[in-house]
Amino acid sequence: MNRNHHFTISAFAEASLLSIKALRLYDELGILPPALIDPDSGYRYYHPDQLGRARLIRQLRQLEMPLAIIRGVLEGSPAEAVAQVQAHWASLQQQMQVARVLVPDVIASLKGENPMSAFHIEIKTTAAQPVLSRTKHVYVDGLDSFIQNSVTELKALAVQQHAVVSGSPFGIFHGQINDESNGPLQVCLPLQAAVPGSDELPAGKLACVTVKGSECDFPNILKAYDAVADWITRHGYQMAGSPREVWHAMERGSEHMSIEWPFND
Amino acid sequence: MNRNHHFTISAFAEASLLSIKALRLYDELGILPPALIDPDSGYRYYHPDQLGRARLIRQLRQLEMPLAIIRGVLEGSPAEAVAQVQAHWASLQQQMQVARVLVPDVIASLKGENPMSAFHIEIKTTAAQPVLSRTKHVYVDGLDSFIQNSVTELKALAVQQHAVVSGSPFGIFHGQINDESNGPLQVCLPLQAAVPGSDELPAGKLACVTVKGSECDFPNILKAYDAVADWITRHGYQMAGSPREVWHAMERGSEHMSIEWPFND
DNA sequence: TCTTGACTCTCCCCTTTGGGCAGGGCTTAA
DNA sequence: TTAAGCCCTGCCCAAAGGGGAGAGTCAAGA
Structure with missing residues (x-):
């Protein structure tokens, strides 16, 4: 399990609550490259210090933030990162506002009611x-x-x-x-x-x-x-x-x- | 434009506010097949009565409901359909609840604060x-x-x-x-x-x-x-x-x- | 009637975020 | 030494379309 206090990919996956597939993808995309890659075997080894970044990515993904934007969050200054998270949160809320308006309409029309008649043509x-x-x-x-x-x-x-x-x-x-x-x-x-x-x-x-x-x-x-x-x-x-x-x-x-x-x- | 009062695909797209690509996909998936397909040319012709269904699909897609579930909504009874829409709405709200909890945490940790210390290990x-x-x-x-x-x-x-x-x-x-x-x-x-x-x-x-x-x-x-x-x-x-x-x-x-x-x- | 431009068709590839599997190499403990 | 368990890369797949190529179709003007 330890190679100079590094995690294997599965241990890191367990600790970060990310999947192995996700970790390999994040490596490929360069947003979470392992601390060490054995040049012979190609094995990925992660350092415990990388857990914070992994956790952040996990949380942002849970907010359905695209990886491309997560990259920006990770690369920018803390202030920029906060701004991007807030912008994403605002767009989630707006999408929710849309749904709040739409759902009653959809349900009404499924029930056979006709909200169109509320408009005067x-x-x-x-x-x-x-x-x-x-x-x-x-x-x-x-x-x-x-x-x-x-x-x-x-x-x-x-x-x-x-x-x-x-x-x-x-x-x-x-x-x-x-x-x-x-x-x-x-x-x-x-x-x-x-x-x-x-x-x-x-x-x-x-x-x-x-x-x-x-x-x-x-x-x-x-x-x-x-x-x-x-x-x-x-x-x-x-x-x-x-x-x-x-x-x-x-x-x-x-x-x-x-x-x-x-x-x- | 009219072939016995039918819409061409582009006219129907315009009237329904759906894209041509989407209409072709919905045809392929059987959730909105055109009223008439010319057997020689393969051209799709839609009937005005299909606008209601098209509009419903558009609204459900706007709620990010997957097409597989939309199919269920369209095929089931009105009561079942309403139940599925409400279930979807509930899951959207739950996802939002997750986000409401997560966002302040993420922002706090981006700002360098450490909410972990609130836990006693x-x-x-x-x-x-x-x-x-x-x-x-x-x-x-x-x-x-x-x-x-x-x-x-x-x-x-x-x-x-x-x-x-x-x-x-x-x-x-x-x-x-x-x-x-x-x-x-x-x-x-x-x-x-x-x-x-x-x-x-x-x-x-x-x-x-x-x-x-x-x-x-x-x-x-x-x-x-x-x-x-x-x-x-x-x-x-x-x-x-x-x-x-x-x-x-x-x-x-x-x-x-x-x-x-x-x-x- | 012919031509031209707009429209439509099918087919294929691309996106995003991984999941699943095959074939083969690596490591480690018995 | 061998077997089990990890790990690697590479390939195919999902959903919901977007984009474009190449070919066929339609309708209106000449």
């Missing part, structure tokens, strides 16, 4: 709409800043082109945007008349729902999308394009948006 | 100990019942063999026990003298810590293991075998156990 028939727009692939983390920047930029462009803005800015979600999927998102500013460089959205019908306050936050907002999609299909129509999110007001505490989805008969 | 020197025992590979879910049954069985065996029980029952964790790892666990009943069928644990020194109440619950109990392992190595000793958990009292509200770890110089 309106129909709008629109003429062709000239818009200035910016389109980009973006993940959730870059979403807010892309929207802010684009709206600011488009408003400036409208002024420069002497174009008259005819409504609230909105975004067309051509693909989902989340941690893994990145749109694209087309941020639009509606105009009274076309100008050079403007696009034109086709005329058509929109199914709309308006939400305010906390209903605008993720993941609650998905309920509004579902309600609109549900309404369209339940009335025998078909979706005809990507859904839009109209930003009437986005100040903290008084958010006000609409979800609008094109459809046809 | 005692040293015991034991003679060879005859025991009746039962050893088994078992996962967490079977843990409690295996312990209960084994202790009951061993006590009956002791009576039958006219052996005198000399202490509280305990378990030797030869390997970790959790969702993926299954021990083995050796449940032991200490005897005053050997009888036929009894084993003998070797004499030696034990580092011990006693915990009560909520400190006995997972994951808090891991802190006690860490504290003992830490004490042993910090004092220049080595662990000599697997840790033991002595069950002095296990009634709800008045749990009382010791963690004992053999070591040598």
Whole structure:
């Protein structure tokens, strides 16, 4: 068991409450290399001082922190490490918040209740709409800043082109945007008349729902999308394009948006 | 876009907020097969009525429910489905409870504080100990019942063999026990003298810590293991075998156990 | 009717965190 | 010396898709 007071891999596994497989992996990834490797046999020998690091890794894994981030925690200063753990903890809590909202909905819909009916759907028939727009692939983390920047930029462009803005800015979600999927998102500013460089959205019908306050936050907002999609299909129509999110007001505490989805008969 | 009012895969992806890749996977797994597959081209066409199921799958995936369990939710009765969602929600909450306990510890130890010192370590020197025992590979879910049954069985065996029980029952964790790892666990009943069928644990020194109440619950109990392992190595000793958990009292509200770890110089 | 561009298909490889096993070497105690 | 127990590397596997190649399909404009 002892080779100059070193642990064999199985003894170290037992002491650290990690598995042998995990230890070999952490060696390979360089986040917990053994203190000593016999060059002849390739046997791994661990020093008792490595138990603290092993224990930390075990605890972070128990928090489902990815090894890539654990590496950062181990390499950074204590202050950075604490910050990363806290950031991870915050994301766990946020995921939990999502679940807290979602679970009652799922259970209600499994029971046959219909939470969609809580939303009031309106129909709008629109003429062709000239818009200035910016389109980009973006993940959730870059979403807010892309929207802010684009709206600011488009408003400036409208002024420069002497174009008259005819409504609230909105975004067309051509693909989902989340941690893994990145749109694209087309941020639009509606105009009274076309100008050079403007696009034109086709005329058509929109199914709309308006939400305010906390209903605008993720993941609650998905309920509004579902309600609109549900309404369209339940009335025998078909979706005809990507859904839009109209930003009437986005100040903290008084958010006000609409979800609008094109459809046809 | 419409082939007898069916969605193409990309239209359905957009309406359901799922990705095309996911839809193809759900088809392959049989949990969301398209309403129609063109036998010539292999193209998938979805019916609007399938949106509800798609939405449900999306929501359950957002709760990180595995597809295998989602299949069960979809196939079972509404009551069963609700029960499975609630069970999943309970496990999410439990995982969160683990994190709530672990995070402050991790942060404290990153800051260089030492929560181990909160435990009082005692040293015991034991003679060879005859025991009746039962050893088994078992996962967490079977843990409690295996312990209960084994202790009951061993006590009956002791009576039958006219052996005198000399202490509280305990378990030797030869390997970790959790969702993926299954021990083995050796449940032991200490005897005053050997009888036929009894084993003998070797004499030696034990580092011990006693915990009560909520400190006995997972994951808090891991802190006690860490504290003992830490004490042993910090004092220049080595662990000599697997840790033991002595069950002095296990009634709800008045749990009382010791963690004992053999070591040598 | 043909072409072109967008859409879709299948097939294969990649990710992450290990678990499980095979074949072979190492160590140690009897 | 031999057998048992450890340990090594290397390979395949899981879940839930993402990414891309190469080939076939669809629909709209010329």
